[in-house]
Amino acid sequence: MKSEHPMTETRSGESLLFLTDEQLRQGIEAMFFAYRGFTADPDLILTELTYGRAHHRAIHFIARRPGTTVSNLLNILGVTKQSLNRVLRTLIEDGLVKSEKGVADKRERHLTLTADGEALEQRLSDAQRARMRAAYRTAGPSAVAGFRQVLEAMMDPELRRRYNAMKETDT
Amino acid sequence: MKSEHPMTETRSGESLLFLTDEQLRQGIEAMFFAYRGFTADPDLILTELTYGRAHHRAIHFIARRPGTTVSNLLNILGVTKQSLNRVLRTLIEDGLVKSEKGVADKRERHLTLTADGEALEQRLSDAQRARMRAAYRTAGPSAVAGFRQVLEAMMDPELRRRYNAMKETDT
């Protein structure tokens, strides 16, 4: 079970090299280390404001879908409403997010960023995009395409659906 | 600033499409959603054992580097020794990890998995690899190469160094 020759090829010329346990393990570690880098820059900004990643996530998706409802946000973020509510409350108190009763359905709360909220969102996403941009530049366009394909294939179906819905409906 | 034509090409035929803010934002969201999938399967197993991701990370890197020291693990994981120690203590108490005084340097503790620890490590990494393998199959070999390139470019230099060191020295 230990060392099947790594250069084994199948009939159709499709390499199996990248499916060895060792290759998969390297992919796993790459995800682990890369995710640390992915969050490192925004985290610095958030810490100095005594916010956390949860605040960032809320701000990100409110920015992406201005006027979104609480329950929609709950579905995207995959946390309990109590957890989200704690974060939203501080953001609203601090004047970064505005919560407005729905017009069609007055039970719903529609969330939007205030001017201050947008300013912070810009700071955070600029920081995060800078690293992403550098990585994209280093790796090149075709690597980026592959990167996106693998990530998408790794998502749970329901989240993949949401992810693609987010892409399609352009703001 | 809003809608530069997305198909703009530069002199060398290098597409800038993948560097637009919108493309970068999609990459950011892809990372977010994919990481959820990435951790979902091991999390299920861990929860039923009343362990968390912190335990998984420790187990993973001890498995990868049997006999590694506490301080090496601290550097890889990027947490405080108090935090790591809390996790290690439970793993040792539960008989999954063995901690032994160093021979050359008796201050050091060398960590290895017990048979039970290896069994759990197998369960966890099988679950995580299954999803990774499926994603790799779906996306194909060249996508996988790109995936790895972008992730590596996204890491902090110090972590990239550790990541590559981990690859080179084959167990």
Add this chain to the structure above:
DNA sequence: TTGGAATGTCAACAAGGCTGACGTATCTTG
């Protein structure tokens, strides 16, 4: 009019980060 959906909120708890302070072996170096 009534059931259920959407939302908010209180309380209590746990995991897993963090800092700070200390203690104890054990190396290493002057």
Add this chain to the structure above:
DNA sequence: CAAGATACGTCAGCCTTGTTGACATTCCAA
């Protein structure tokens, strides 16, 4: 050999962010 540095463990306390459970309010829709 003495003194300082290093590796590790641990106690205490704090924070964020997740959880469950219970309950109130508002309002849509059948």
